[in-house]
Amino acid sequence: MRAAQQKVNPFFINGESGLLTSQFKKQLAEKFGERVRFDVPMARHTYFRVGGPADAMAMPADIRELKDLIGLVEQAGVDWFVLGGGTNLLVKDKGIRGVVVSLEKGFSAIETVESSTDRVLVRAGAGAGLSALCRYALENNLAGMNFAVGIPGTVGGAVVMNAGTRQGSMESVLAAIDVLNAPDVTVTIPAKSLSFTYRSLKWDRSVIGKSDREPIVLAGLFGLIPADGREQAAEARRMRELRRQSQPAGFSAGCAFKNPSADMPAARLIDHAGLKGMRIGDAQVSEIHANFIVNLGGANAADILRLMEKVREKVFIAHGVELEPEIITVGEQ
Ligand code: EPU
Numbered sequence: 166m167r168a169a170q171q172k173v174n175p176f177f178i179n180g181e182s183g184l185l186t187s188q189f190k191k192q193l194a195e196k197f198g199e200r201v202r203f204d205v206p207m208a209r210h211t212y213f214r215v216g217g218p219a220d221a222m223a224m225p226a227d228i229r230e231l232k233d234l235i236g237l238v239e240q241a242g243v244d245w246f247v248l249g250g251g252t253n254l255l256v257k258d259k260g261i262r263g264v265v266v267s268l269e270k271g272f273s274a275i276e277t278v279e280s281s282t283d284r285v286l287v288r289a290g291a292g293a294g295l296s297a298l299c300r301y302a303l304e305n306n307l308a309g310m311n312f313a314v315g316i317p318g319t320v321g322g323a324v325v326m327n328a329g330t331r332q333g334s335m336e337s338v339l340a341a342i343d344v345l346n347a348p349d350v351t352v353t354i355p356a357k358s359l360s361f362t363y364r365s366l367k368w369d370r371s372v373i374g375k376s377d378r379e380p381i382v383l384a385g386l387f388g389l390i391p392a393d394g395r396e397q398a399a400e401a402r403r404m405r406e407l408r409r410q411s412q413p414a415g416f417s418a419g420c421a422f423k424n425p426s427a428d429m430p431a432a433r434l435i436d437h438a439g440l441k442g443m444r445i446g447d448a449q450v451s452e453i454h455a456n457f458i459v460n461l462g463g464a465n466a467a468d469i470l471r472l473m474e475k476v477r478e479k480v481f482i483a484h485g486v487e488l489e490p491e492i493i494t495v496g497e498q
């Protein structure tokens with residue numbers, strides 16, 4: 166594992182980088198048919214709408230195919246990483262060397278697995294939309310997911326990022342997760358064995374064992390509470406409206422920086438440094454919410470990265486605080 170990569174990419178990339186050989190591409194094509202594509206523009210797969218091509222993107226249909234895929238790429242010593250919804254991700258302009266794994270096709274089922282009068286356990290696949298899980302909870306009169314209403318992205322991405330809002334985060338509702346551990350062992354890890362921190366999940370050695378790569382999240386098991394459906398729906402509407410009013414709707418990757426602390430939100434620091442509306446190319450500090458960087462249409466990753474750096478510099482000068490990016494950056498510049 167390369168430390169520098171792990172720092173920027175909690176999804177962990179394994180192996181050596183480099184262009185895919187034609188033999189390896191042939192192997193992938195034979196195995197995955199239309200579920201693998203080559204030279205895939207990542208701008209189409211990220212909410213920022215920027216990013217160069219990934220050498221390959223594979224969409225395994227089930228756990229067997231996922232295991233085969235990981236076996237194949239690791240044997241070939243090719244880099245890989247798991248894409249969530251691309252909602253918190255900045256892919257650099259030269260794209261991604263290696264294989265991007267998408268779980269959105271084969272791992273998106275949502276089902277109730279256990280039910281009692283005071284708790285309902287819902288299993289949602291890593292590739293399911295977080296919004297689909299919120300909807301499922303509302304349709305089944307379950308409380309617990311409303312904190313996430315309006316957060317885009319997938320369940321898997323949300324677990325790894327410990328996605329959340331002021332009203333709660335994934336750790337507050339997860340009972341357990343299913344993961345694929347190296348080399349091909351699936352395990353269920355109870356939430357109490359997971360170390361969630363603000364906007365991230367740290368993998369303890371005691372949980373992942375000797376594996377030299379991080380597990381792949383396959384599903385989340387959510388402990389939800391039976392509740393009054395109408396009240397839940399009304400709360401969800403309020404949450405959605407609040408978000409609509411306070412956050413920009415354009416191309417962005419959500420909040421650009423972590424809040425240094427609850428009483429020192431990044432947005433306030435950026436706003437008070439007078440940076441709303443600041444632009445580099447078509448990358449702009451949102452006029453609506455200062456902790457959002459928006460792509461006005463023609464930005465590239467370099468513009469966004471330069472703007473983020475400028476924001477960090479100016480906030481440091483104005484407030485003496487170093488902002489830490491919440492957005493994950495991957496790929497080659
Ligand atoms: N503020 C400004 N200027 C602005 C925006 C906000 O001064 O342009 C100040 C306001 O005083 C406000 C404070 O900053 O009271 C905090 O703003 P807000 O209530 O919008 O919340 P936030 O801390 O900026 C957090 C999460 C959001 C989540 C919202 C709502 C982080 C970094 N951000 O934002 O999550 O949607 O609460 O619960 O934790 C994300 O993680 O991608 C994200 C958008």
